Amino acid sequence: MYNLLKGKKGIIFGALNEKSIAWQVAQRAVEEGAQIVLTNTAMAARMGETQELADKLGTIFVPADATSVEDLELLIDRAMEHFGGKFDFILHSIGMSPNVRKGRKYDDLDYGLLQKTLDISAISFHKVMQVARKKDAINEWGSIVALSYIAAQRTLYGYNDMADAKALLESIARSFGYIYGREKRIRVNTISQSPTPTTAGSGVMGLDGLMDFSNRMSPLGNATALDCADYVLTLFSDLTRKVTMQNLFHDGGFSSMGMSRRAMKIYSQQLAEMAAAEEANIIFQDVSRR
Ligand SMILES: NC(=O)c1ccc[n+]([C@@H]2O[C@H](COP(=O)([O-])OP(=O)(O)OC[C@H]3O[C@@H](n4cnc5c(N)ncnc54)[C@H](O)[C@@H]3O)[C@@H](O)[C@H]2O)c1
Numbered sequence: 090m091y092n093l094l095k096g097k098k099g100i101i102f103g104a105l106n107e108k109s110i111a112w113q114v115a116q117r118a119v120e121e122g123a124q125i126v127l128t129n130t131a132m133a134a135r136m137g138e139t140q141e142l143a144d145k146l147g148t149i150f151v152p153a154d155a156t157s158v159e160d161l162e163l164l165i166d167r168a169m170e171h172f173g174g175k176f177d178f179i180l181h182s183i184g185m186s187p188n189v190r191k192g193r194k195y196d197d198l199d200y201g202l203l204q205k206t207l208d209i210s211a212i213s214f215h216k217v218m219q220v221a222r223k224k225d226a227i228n229e230w231g232s233i234v235a236l237s238y239i240a241a242q243r244t245l246y247g248y249n250d251m252a253d254a255k256a257l258l259e260s261i262a263r264s265f266g267y268i269y270g271r272e273k274r275i276r277v278n279t280i281s282q283s284p285t286p287t288t289a290g291s292g293v294m295g296l297d298g299l300m301d302f303s304n305r306m307s308p309l310g311n312a313t314a315l316d317c318a319d320y321v322l323t324l325f326s327d328l329t330r331k332v333t334m335q336n337l338f339h340d341g342g343f344s345s346m347g348m349s350r351r352a353m354k355i356y357s358q359q360l361a362e363m364a365a366a367e368e369a370n371i372i373f374q375d376v377s378r379r
Contacts, residue, residue, distance in 0.1 A: 093326040095122035098172045100164070102128050102155060102217070103182030105137035108287040110236060111182035112142060113318035119146045121322055123178075126168040128153045155183050155213035161220040168226070175228045178325040181217055181235035184210045184289045186251045195249050203250050210254035211261060218265045218277070229274045232325045235262060236317075237279040237336060239344055247294030259336045266334035276333035278324055283311040283340040305351040307341030 099118065103111035104127055118125055129139045131152040143150035151167045153160035168176060187202040214235050221227055240248035241255035259279050266277035284290060284300045293299060304311045312320075320339045323329055338344040 090120055093121040093322055093328070094118055094178075097122070097178060097325060098124045098176040099178030099180070099325065100126045100128060100168050100176065101180045101182070103180070104139050104142055105129060105133050105288055107138070108285075108314065109182065110282065110285060110287065110314045110317050111180060113314045114180050114182070114321045115142060115146060117315070117318040117322055118325065119148075121326075123325070124148070124172060126151060126164075126171055128155075128164055130154050155181075155217060156208045158216055158220060161216055162224070165220055165224050165226050169224070175226055177228050177231045179217060179221065179227070179231075179233045180321060180325075181214045181233070183213055184236070184251065184254070186210065186249060186254070186292065189249050189251065189292050189294075193249075198250055203253075206250045206254050207257060210251060211257035214258055215261045215265065218261075218269065222269065222273075227269075227273065227275050230327070230330055231273070231275040232329070233269070233275065233277045234321055234324050235279045237281045238284075239281050239338070239340065241281070241336070242344075245299070247299075249294075251293075262336070263334045270333050274330075276324075276330070278332060278334070279336045280317065280320060280324070281336055281338045281340065281344070282317050283307070283313075283343065285311070285314050285317070287314065302352060303340070303343050305355065306346045306349045307343040308346075308349070309341035311343075312339050312341055 101111050101115045103109060104115050106112065115125055115127060125148055127139055127143045127148060127150045134140055134150065134152055140150045149171055151164050153164040155161065186206040188198050188206060191202065193199055193202065218233060235258055237255045237259055240252035241259050262277045262279045269275040269277055284293065284296060284303050290296055300311060317339055324332065
């Protein structure tokens, strides 16, 4: 422990269960001396264990739907009441695609559901910051972080409309980061995290294969939820006061790789098997599935 967040206070969105990245951030933030308020939807509170985490960490849980400005206003008021004034950090750890849930493919999206994906997973980040700024809720040199994924920059098979949501999320971080930085020296960043086995993560098509691929491609291997929590804490701490408007990759090196020896090995094995099958006259390629 480093007492990295001693005296700091903040709101953490998105702790559903112990697999959640936000759950790990909440625990680590308290270990590092922070005071926190936990929030999630009322439904998540019924399905998940957010209230239990709040009890364990000796804090309060305030239900709020992050797409509702009214809920966010009540949340910020309640947090300021709890903290006795302004606070220092916010973690936005929220993502959900109703299109993915309903099995709609990217070339057959329901546009009403796309609006919901964007509202929940990206526009809510703008709403959180707009409400916080209007209420002047965050101390100077505060820090706001949201969680993203590399599908915002590069196409990954099966990530669907969440790729568009993450691209918007990262853009909002830059646009709001300019305003908040200029006015209040508050920094806004996104962390682009490795695939992680959480409830939201399991919605991604072929998560096991994707995790194995990322792990083989990354010289340091995939970053876990706990690794991510540690990185988030550095951004909440005073050690990163001039870092803002960035999308920061936290992925064991994945984002800089083209091909690794470990991934090539699997690919070559598969290629050899396919060649053998071809020789045996087995039709194995279905072009429509590429
Ligand atoms: N798991 C991964 O592979 C991975 C990789 C990169 C980035 N991320 C991002 O990390 C963040 C956290 O996800 P996670 O993997 O910990 O999964 P998770 O399922 O534990 O967390 C997602 C949270 O979003 C909350 N949420 C959904 N709709 C909401 C709403 N309307 N208002 C408020 N909260 C709402 C859920 O209740 C849940 O707590 C997400 O932004 C996700 O896209 C995840």
